[in-house]
Amino acid sequence: xxxxxxxxxxxxxxxxxxxxxxxxxxxxxxxxxxxxxxxxxxxxxxxxxxxxxxxxxxxxxxxxxxxxxxxxxxxxxxxxxxxxxxxxxxxxxxxxxxxxxxxxxxxxxxxxxxxxxxxxxxxxxxxxxxxxxxxxxxxxxxxxxxxxxxxxxxxxxxxxxxxxxxxxxxxxxxxxxxxxxxxxxxxxxxxxxxxxxxxxxxxxxxxxxxxxxxxxxxxxxxxxxxxxxxxxxxxxxxxxxxxxxxxxxxxxxxxxxxxxxxxxxxxxxxxxxxxxxxxxxxxxxxxxxxxxxxxxxxxxxxxxxxx
Amino acid sequence: xxxxxxxxxxxxxxxxxxxxxxxxxxxxxxxxxxxxxxxxxxxxxxxxxxxxxxxxxxxxxxxxxxxxxxxxxxxxxxxxxxxxxxxxxxxxxxxxxxxxxxxxxxxxxxxxxxxxxxxxxxxxxxxxxxxxxxxxxxxxxxxxxxxxxxxxxxxxxxxxxxxxxxxxxxxxxxxxxxxxxxxxxxxxxxxxxxxxxxxxxxxxxxxxxxxxxxxxxxxxxxxxxxxxxxxxxxxxxxxxxxxxxxxxxxxxxxxxxxxxxxxxxxxxxxxxxxxxxxxxxxxxxxxxxxxxxxxxxxxxxxxxxxxxxxxxxxxxxxxxxxxxxxxxxxxxxxxxxxxxxxxxxxxxxxxxxxxxxxxxxxxxxxxxxxxxxxxxxxxxxxxxxxxxxxxxxxxxxxxxxxxxxxxxxxxxxxxxxxxxxxxxxxxx
Numbered sequence: 001x002x003x004x005x006x007x008x009x010x011x012x013x014x015x016x017x018x019x020x021x022x023x024x025x026x027x028x029x030x031x032x033x034x035x036x037x038x039x040x041x042x043x044x045x046x047x048x049x050x051x052x053x054x055x056x057x058x059x060x061x062x063x064x065x066x067x068x069x070x071x072x073x074x075x076x077x078x079x080x081x082x083x084x085x086x087x088x089x090x091x092x093x094x095x096x097x098x099x100x101x102x103x104x105x106x107x108x109x110x111x112x113x114x115x116x117x118x119x120x121x122x123x124x125x126x127x128x129x130x131x132x133x134x135x136x137x138x139x140x141x142x143x144x145x146x147x148x149x150x151x152x153x154x155x156x157x158x159x160x161x162x163x164x165x166x167x168x169x170x171x172x173x174x175x176x177x178x179x180x181x182x183x184x185x186x187x188x189x190x191x192x193x194x195x196x197x198x199x200x201x202x203x204x205x206x207x208x209x210x211x212x213x214x215x216x217x218x219x220x221x222x223x224x225x226x227x228x229x230x231x232x233x234x235x236x237x238x239x240x241x242x243x244x245x246x247x248x249x250x251x252x253x254x255x256x257x258x259x260x261x262x263x264x265x266x267x268x269x270x271x272x273x274x275x276x277x278x279x280x281x282x283x284x285x286x287x288x289x290x291x292x293x294x295x296x297x298x299x300x301x302x303x304x305x306x307x
Numbered sequence: 308x309x310x311x312x313x314x315x316x317x318x319x320x321x322x323x324x325x326x327x328x329x330x331x332x333x334x335x336x337x338x339x340x341x342x343x344x345x346x347x348x349x350x351x352x353x354x355x356x357x358x359x360x361x362x363x364x365x366x367x368x369x370x371x372x373x374x375x376x377x378x379x380x381x382x383x384x385x386x387x388x389x390x391x392x393x394x395x396x397x398x399x400x401x402x403x404x405x406x407x408x409x410x411x412x413x414x415x416x417x418x419x420x421x422x423x424x425x426x427x428x429x430x431x432x433x434x435x436x437x438x439x440x441x442x443x444x445x446x447x448x449x450x451x452x453x454x455x456x457x458x459x460x461x462x463x464x465x466x467x468x469x470x471x472x473x474x475x476x477x478x479x480x481x482x483x484x485x486x487x488x489x490x491x492x493x494x495x496x497x498x499x500x501x502x503x504x505x506x507x508x509x510x511x512x513x514x515x516x517x518x519x520x521x522x523x524x525x526x527x528x529x530x531x532x533x534x535x536x537x538x539x540x541x542x543x544x545x546x547x548x549x550x551x552x553x554x555x556x557x558x559x560x561x562x563x564x565x566x567x568x569x570x571x572x573x574x575x576x577x578x579x580x581x582x583x584x585x586x587x588x589x590x591x592x593x594x595x596x597x598x599x600x601x602x603x604x605x606x607x608x609x610x611x612x613x614x615x616x617x618x619x620x621x622x623x624x625x626x627x628x629x630x631x632x633x634x635x636x637x638x639x640x641x642x643x644x645x646x647x648x649x650x651x652x653x654x655x656x657x658x659x660x661x662x663x664x665x666x667x668x669x670x671x672x673x674x675x676x677x678x679x680x681x682x683x684x685x686x687x688x689x690x691x692x693x694x695x696x697x698x699x700x701x702x703x704x705x706x707x708x709x710x711x712x713x714x715x716x717x718x719x720x721x722x723x724x725x726x727x728x729x730x731x732x733x734x735x
Contacts (some may be wrong), residue, residue: 052698054413056391073733075707141555162557164715248558250500268380269700270408276445 003153023186040284048104049276057272066277069290075264079256082168083285086257087236089169091229098183098222098228103213106191114190127178131245135161136175138246139216161247164254171243171255183228188226188283191217223300230293237286258282326537340369341630343617344389345400346382348374348628351584355650362643368633369626378692388653393621397627401450402616403695407441409618414617415446418635422448432655433613434684434689447618448638450655453580455611455690456511456672462594463571464492473599477515477544480575480602484551487574496551497573499561506692506702508548511577513541515602518686519589525705526689526696530735533728542712542720546686548577549713562589569595579693580615584652598670600677603686610681613693614656654678677729686722704734 017024020091031266049067052060053186070076099118105112139161148156160166194217202212247255250265262282266275332508341363347356351376360370365408373396375382382400389395390413401409406505422428422445428436429655438477440527443574458474465471465488474480496506514521516537521531532538553573556564562585569574569591576582583598600608619631649666662672681687689695694702708730718728 042597056387069733088354135557139555139557141553150489159555162554179424248501250558250710250714252714253716254711264703267384268378270383270698271700 045279048272049280051273053272055270055272055277062273066273067281070265070274070278070281071072075253075256075261076258076281078253079258079261081226082255082257083237084170085170085277086175086239087233088176088235089172091232093172093182094180095225095228096171096230097176097180098156099187101180101184102191103185105188116185119197121181122178123182125178127241130174131242134170134177135246138170140171143161165290166250166253167247167255171239171246174246175239175242177230183232186224186228187221190221194220226293226296230289232284233289237282237289258285308321310317314692315520317448337625338367338369339363339629339633340626341371341634342396342627343370343398343399343400343634344382344396345371345372346375346379346402346687347376347383348376348456351651352490355647358646358650359643360638362637362646363477363630363633366633366637368630374487380699385652390620395622397622397631398617398619400615401447401618402614403438403689403693404698405694406438406447406616406618408444410441411571411618414621416621416631418445418448418619421632421635422639425641427657429660432612432656432678432687434687435612435656436621438614438689438695439616440573444554447616447645448635449614449616449639449656451615451644451651452656452678453613453653453693454580454600454677455507455693456514456609456611457580457582457670457674458577458599458601459497459568459578459582460597460599461497461568461571461574463720464490464495464574465568465597467491468574473534473597474575474602475606476488476604477602478514478604481547484547488551492574493572494551494553494567494576495569496548497561497564497576498552499555499563500556500558500643501560502691502710504561505713506706507577507690508545508713509541509709510611511601512544512548512693513537514611514686514688516540516604517543518609518688521688525691526639528697528701528731533731534724538724538727542723544547545709546716546720547714565589565591578656580670580674581652583668587652591633593670598668600673607684607686608677610678610687611690612678612687613690613695614652658682701731704730 006045013019034246045195050061050063051058052062058193071169105115105119109115138158138161140146140162145156145158148158160170188279199212200214202216207215239257241264243249243255243257258278259282262275262278264275265271265278269275320323321458322360347353356372356374356575360372372676373385375385379402383405384402386395386399386409395413404659413471417447427448435449435452437682439449441447458480458526460473464487466482469490470486472479472483474483487602488494491537498508509605510521510525513525520532520537523529524535524538553564561576561578561582562575565582565586568576569586578596586596601611603609617634619635622628622631639655639657641655641660644657645660647653648655648671652668652671654662658675658679660675662675678687691702692707696702699706706727707729708723712718
C-alpha cells in the first residue's frame with residue numbers, strides 16, 4: 001500500500017520512515033519483545049543467584065556463596081563430568097551417523113523419500129516418549145537382553161541402563177537415535193548442493209567415487225558440519241526431558257546432567273538461589289559454545305566480503 | 308486533574324458494583340466457600356478428596372478444589388506462584404517441616420480456637436501435633452497417617468521358603484530372606500528404584516535398629532549420632548537388602564513389580580501402608596499377602612510416620628473464612644477421617660477411632676495398633692524419605708547419599724556414613 005502511494009503521480013511522496021513503518025513494526029516489535037523477555041529473565045536469574053532465596057525470591061546479597069555451594073556439590077560435579085562425556089560422544093556420534101546415512105541415501109536409491117522420512121521420523125517424537133521407550137528396550141529384564149536370552153544366547157549381557165558406569169551411554173544411544181536424522185537431513189541438503197559440474201569434471205579426470213567424496217564433496221560440507229555441531233551441542237547442554245524419562249539421573253545419581261540439577265535445586269529442594277546459580281553456570285557453558293561460533297561466523301563474513 | 312478524578316470514580320463505581328453481591332452475601336448468612344489445591348487427582352487419593360468435597364457441599368459449602376497432578380513439588384510450584392501473586396488458596400496440601408517453612412512466607416490462619424473446641428489435641432500423636440503448630444499455634448491439620456516401614460510378605464514366597472513366622476527383628480528378616488533365596492525365590496526383596504524407595508530402605512533399617520539413634524541423627528541432625536555406629540549398621544543392613552533386590556528394576560515405580568511379588572517371584576516388600584491400596588486396586592486379594600510392622604530389633608513396633616495435612620492460608624473474604632472453619636471441623640471429624648482412610652488405605656490421625664468395624668483391613672488395624680504401641684514406647688518417629696523429618700533441601704541431600712549407596716555396591720557402609728554426615732553439613 002505504501003509503495004502504491006509512493007508511485008502514484010501528483011502526490012507528495014510519504015517520508016521514508018512512514019513508508020517503511022510496517023517493516024520496522026514487523027521486525028522490531030517481536031525482536032524487542034523477545035529480547036526483553038530473554039534478557040530480563042536472564043538478568044533476574046543472575047540476580048537471584050546472588051541472593052539467599054530459598055522458597056521464594058528474596059533480596060539480599062550472599063556474593064558467590066550459591067556458586068561455591070553448587071560447585072562443591074557431588075550432584076553438580078557428576079553432572080558436569082557427564083555433560084563433557086555425553087556432549088562430546090553425542091555430537092561426534094550423531095555427526096558420523098548422520099553423515100553416513102546422508103551419503104548412503106545420496107546414492108540415488110529407490111525409495112529414498114520413504115527412507116528419509118523413516119530416519120527423520122524420530123525427531124517428531126517427544127523426548128519423553130523416546131526416553132520411556134528406550135528405558136524399556138534397554139532394561140535388562142524386559143528389553144534387548146531378555147530378547148537375546150529368550151532366543152537362546154543366555155550369557156549375553158547388555159545391562160548398561162542399570163550399570164552406573166555405563167548408564168550415561170544409554171542416554172547417548174537414545175539421543176543419537178532421536179537426532180541423527182536431523183544431522184542426516186542437513187548433510188543431505190549439503191550433498192545435493194555441491195556443484196555437479198565440479199563432480200563431472202573430476203569424473204572426466206578419472207577420479208573414483210571415494211576420491212570424489214574425500215577431496216570434493218566432504219570438504220564443501222564443513223560449514224554445515226559446524227552448524228550441526230553447534231545445534232547438537234546446545235541441545236546436549238540443555239538436555240532434560242530425555243534423561244528424566246530414561247534414567248531420572250540414576251542409577252543413584254550417576255546420570256545427572258546440569259539441567260536436572262537446576263530443576264532439582266529450584267523445584268524439588270526449594271533452593272531458588274542455588275538453582276539460579278546452577279542455571280547461570282549452564283548459561284556460561286552455553287556461551288562457551290556459542291561465542292566462538294559467533295566469532296567464527298563473523299570472520300567468515302568478513303572474509304566473504306573481502307573476496 | 309479532572310480526567311483522573313473521573314477515572315477514579317469510574318473505578319470505584321465498578322469495584323463497588325462487583326463487590327455488591329459479595330457484600331449482600333456477607334450481610335445474610337455467608338455461604339462457606341473453600342478454594343483448595345492438592346496433588347490428589349486420581350486413584351484412591353482423588354476418590355477420597357472428592358468424597359470429602361461432597362461432605363463439604365452437604366454442609367452447604369461451595370467446594371473449589373484444583374488438583375495439580377504429579378509429584379508434591381509440582382503442587383508446591385503452583386502454591387508458590389499463588390502466594391507470590393498475593394492470592395493463596397484458602398487451604399492447601401502441605402506436610403511435615405514444610406509447614407513451618409512455608410508459614411514464614413505468607414500469613415496463615417490461627418486454628419487454635421476451632422481445634423480446642425473439637426478437643427483434637429489430645430487424640431493426636433505429640434510429634435505429629437508439633438509439626439502442625441510451628442509457632443505454638445495450630446495453622447495446619449493432619450488428615451491421614453501412613454507408616455512408611457510396613458513389611459509386606461508374599462504368601463507364595465513364604466510357602467516356597469516353608470516359613471510361616473512373620474519376622475520381628477532384622478535378624479529374623481535376614482534369616483527369612485536367606486530361606487526364601489534357598490527355597491527358590493529369585494529376589495527375596497521386592498522394590499522400586501525411585502529415590503523415596505531407596506530412602507525408605509535406609510530409614511526402615513535405622514529406625515528398626517535404634518529408634519533413639521534415628522531421632523537424634525535424622526530428626527535432630529546431631530553430629531555425634533550421625534557419626535555413630537547405628538548409622539553404619541543401618542547402611543550395612545541396607546546393603547543386605549539391596550543384594551536381595553532385582554537390579555533390573557532401574558528407576559521403576561514399586562508398583563510395577565507387584566505381580567511378581569504376589570506370584571512369589573519376590574518375597575518381601577518394605578513399603579508404606581499405601582501399598583495395600585495399590586495392591587487391592589490391582590485386583591489382588593488379602594489372602595495373597597501379609598502386612599506387618601517393619602522389623603524392630605527391640606521387638607516393639609517402630610512407626611515411621613508420614614502424614615498428609617492441610618495448611619490454611621489467611622484470606623479476607625468472609626465466605627472463604629467460613630469455608631476454612633467448616634473445612635477444619637470436617638478434617639478433625641472422626642467420621643470424615645474414617646471415610647477418608649477407608650478409601651485410601653491409610654489410618655486416621657485420631658488415635659481414638661475404632662478400627663474393629665467393617666471397612667477396615669487387618670493391615671490397617673495392625674498399623675493403628677502399631678502406632679499406639681509405638682507412641683507408648685516413644686518409637687513413633689518421622690519419615691525422612693517422605694519429607695516428614697526434614698525440609699526438602701536437607702532431605703534431598705541425605706537421599707542423594709542413600710540412593711547412590713543402594714545402587715553402587717563398591718561404597719562401604721563406613722564411607723556412606725561419612726558421606727551422609729558431610730551431606731548434612733553441606734545442606735545446613
